[in-house]
Amino acid sequence: MDVHNNLYVKCLNGTSGVAEVLTAYDKGLIPAESVPVLMDVVPDCSIETLRTLKSNEFSYFCTKNIEAGIDVEMSDGSVEHFSLTNDDQLNILRNITNALMGLEELEYHADGCPQKTYNVEDMNRIYSTMQAKVNSETTYRNNLREWIQKIEDFDTLFNVKYGAEIPEEHWTEGWRNIQTRVARAIEAKENPSEPETSEVSEPEALSDTTENEGIVSKVVNAVTKKKTRKKKAETE
Template sequence: MIQLTNFWTNLVKNGEKNLDDVPDKIKSSVVNELIKLGIITDENIDAVKEAKIAEMSIVCNEIIVQGFDITLSDNQKHHFSLEVSDQLKISKLNDRANAGVTVLPYHADGEPCKFYSKDDIVTINTKMENCIEFQVTYFNSLRDYIQSMTDLNSVCNVEYGMVIPEEYQSEVLKALYAQTS
């Protein structure tokens, strides 16, 4: 990490590259090191915000991909990951279920493929949509909150899952929170 930081420090300091060229996956770590070195200051807060938003976007996506656990009509708990291909398959199965197909093949993580009932597929799809909707809505409000910040340390201390002040919660996020209360 020190070599990477020195590399980016030299490039950013010398103006040969823009901080935007740092891959999102490591941007927040690089920014934190540049802050410690005194290279990034409050004058560069927009770059810090961008790095933090990129980091939060990655975390949001990772949480979505991790998927969810659900108990189905067999009274067993099953786990479904939500890679993009999983999302598409579940959505297509839901379309088929809504078109009248009553027995649909699919598999939970680590389980063999089996037939699911129409009701189970609709339940899986609903849970998937709710998980994605919540995470994306939360991320959008978190992004707005980060963009409103004026203090470098506040931006750096943002963590995914933190409570977002109500004035930065979208109406949709407020409604989703109300549904879970």
Template structure:
């Protein structure tokens, strides 16, 4: 316990004094708040701590109080606002979000492309980006025109373009068109299936490639599956 003498009092009171910051000091003990400033004294009466400028009641606390020497007082912080509740998605919103997700998956699958076994038995991979698909339409026309030595390239960016025979280019374009047609057809049926569902959890669990119930399959998709 420290000997505390407030500047407006003659008697010493006893308590604990703790400097909280350059401008605040805490006093605890059976002491009433006093804003006259104070000093700390030894039993001999010698002063060893001067707090004359601490004349503002910063805050009352349990078992004591805090004084400041710059006029500052404690201000309760603004309560944190409750977060706005996130509105639950409607069934239609869940359906359309899943449709958009599946469309992205379809585009990614198409653009990653296909492996094609050529007439000599080698397997080469071809990407099917939008640009590739447009180019393949032109290549298909060259095949139909009976041209030989048709220039094209694999997905390997370290390889140069090269010439393909008419037979090989026919294999490449046919496989590419069938692959794109499959995914476009599958996605359209999947979209119809998703929009038929009324359970959000079921919709959210759907992944691209899931088996579509027969009642939602088009005749085209059924024929492709048989083929």
């Protein structure tokens, strides 16, 4: 902690070099939350060093945006907020795993609320929205990193902030796919052609990864098969 404080003061006083700052950061002597501040006190570095600092800055804000969480509309129409720290994500994934094992009552809690029982459909909504959020933020961060590799002007690079709109000609395939899905979802909401169904369905904005799509599909299939068996038993 003393090393961090001393180096931080030196940065603010302009007596610490960029190399010293980066070395301390790589060794964990400077916490990630200091990186955006350091960006404002070490503007005299090379453009390659600036790219490294910017990459760290993007990672910091990407993590913060994910941890801030998601709003999820439940099957009853209510909206609940869920933070997404690493532990939160693991707990949600654990509940999805329990659903795959056949559990229908899943214990969890929204931010600031007591723990309660969620059904499989609502837990699937939480998980799917979480995956969409994580995928969107990380894909955007990675696209930013690729974009800044092509920027050769120091001032232009220095002023690129997390949240900036990436020029379409610099979109990666992953970010373009997300933008397409978002536009499609907005269009569907503004011009609904079919009535909404209460059945469990796989959301449009899910992660591109096969693993994530597979998990949600298994939950959907498990719930559908269970409902089919139940209806069949009731008619016999």
